[in-house]
Amino acid sequence: MTLVIGLPWHSAPLFGAGLFLSVVGMGLLVVGLSMAMKNLQAAVPGHSLLHPRTGTRFSPQQALALQRRLDRIRREMSEDSVSRRAEPETPLPSTPPPWTMEPPPSYDTVMKSQERSDQLLPVPP
Secondary structure, three states, X not given: OEOOOOOEHHHHHHHHHHHHHHHHHHHHHHHHHHHHHHHOXXXXXXXXXXXXXXXXXXXXXXXXXXXXXXXXXXXHXXXXXXXXXXXXXXXOOOOOOXXXXXXXXXXXXXXXXXXXXXXXXXXXX
16 A cells, blocks of 8 residues: 555654654744844844843843943943053163172082092982
């Protein structure tokens, strides 16, 4: 026995499951696109950051007041950066200070003292 569409009878459950999943997938796609389009309509155009993701939205008055405050803070910050000049670095002294410490011992002196200390140590058994 065959189905009307020409499939063997034992393939009918698989075909039904595929058709069901296709219809459900298309429905989810339509619902997702409609939700995305609804979220694009912002109360204040161009200010998507003023709409938190928690689901609560600012009223147009709150969004405008918040945007004005942010603009004022940005202006103050840019004025601070313009008015504040970089302090000139203190120049390095032209000549280094005179050496007050005694010079290090020579290589020969260090090696001789090392040999003497090795001779004084007992050899481990």
